[in-house]
Amino acid sequence: MILINGAELAEEILQEIRQEVEILVANGKRRPHLAAVLVGNNPASLSYVTNKVKSCETAGFRSSLIKRDENCTEQELISLIEELNNDPEIDGFIVQLPLPRHIDADNILLKIDPKKDVDGFHPLNFGRMAQGLPAFLPATPSGILQMLERYKIETDGKHCVVIGRSNIVGNPMSILMARKAYPGNCTVTIVHSRTSNLKDLVKQADIIIAAIGIPKFVTSDMVKEGAIVIDVGINRVADASTKSGFRLVGDVDFEHVAPKASFITPVPKGVGPMTVCALMINTLKSAKSEIY
Ligand code: GUN
DSSP: OEEOOHHHHHHHHHHHHHHHHHHHHHTTOOOOEEEEEEESOOHHHHHHHHHHHHHHHHHTOEEEEEEEOTTOOHHHHHHHHHHHHHOTTOSEEEEOSSOOTTSOHHHHHHHSOGGGBTTOOSHHHHHHHHTTOSOOOOHHHHHHHHHHHHTTOOOTTOEEEEEOOOTTTHHHHHHHHHSSSSSOOOEEEEEOTTOTTHHHHHHTOSEEEEOSOOTTOBOGGGSOTTOEEEEOOOEEEEOTTSSSSEEEEOSBOHHHHGGGOSEEOOSSSSHHHHHHHHHHHHHHHHHTTOOO
16 A cells, blocks of 8 residues: 655645746746635634645745635625736635635636636636646646656546545546546546445445545445545544644545555645645646646
């Protein structure tokens, strides 16, 4: 079993980005600049956004963290997005999800200029991604592709089972794993909460990508010997023995699944840091006008 060290790999890629940034700056270009919008005080979201800002520092980017109160109106948020769309000093920005319930997240994502949509959540980027056109790829699926590539994991002709169908992970991941490319060329099955024979299908997988948001959902009896297991889950479960009162648990029962897997990602230090890394890659691409 090979443990995929997402934290180490992300750090390596961030250093490569930094080297490229320093060359750009030495040649008189503006430092890439990422802005992150955080609405409300969801502790997990705050932690994710803080990691994104830290990674900007490592990558040599400028960053701006823009916080808005939980009671911020949809219109106020739209005005902020318009400002960011029109700010020539900003290469890309993200609106951290989830948003408070009184705000229509789909409507908000539509207002982001696709040219600055470094999360790849705008339908234009999603559609371009689906058709194999140049696009900002959504950060988590893109980080997973980077992992598979850097660990030289063969995907051609494999059966990939994606667990979960969210617009952020499961849905785009399934499209990317099926496309004619490396990593890709998989036969893809998506399973979800309404799949009747979920266990049987997951058991057939050469590659399992778990993004269902349920702690330890994938148990060892669902995993074929030698499978590649990618765990996207970042679930907070109560743990009185830790300082924070919680610990992070993936969607995979790591302890029992790991001995059967050929490759597996841990939680934490697996997919999470790669998501942030993919966001940095998109921001650099935006600064270099590589997509649009
Ligand atoms: N919430 C969970 N994952 C993400 C992500 O990749 N980007 C944003 N903006 N919000 C998220």
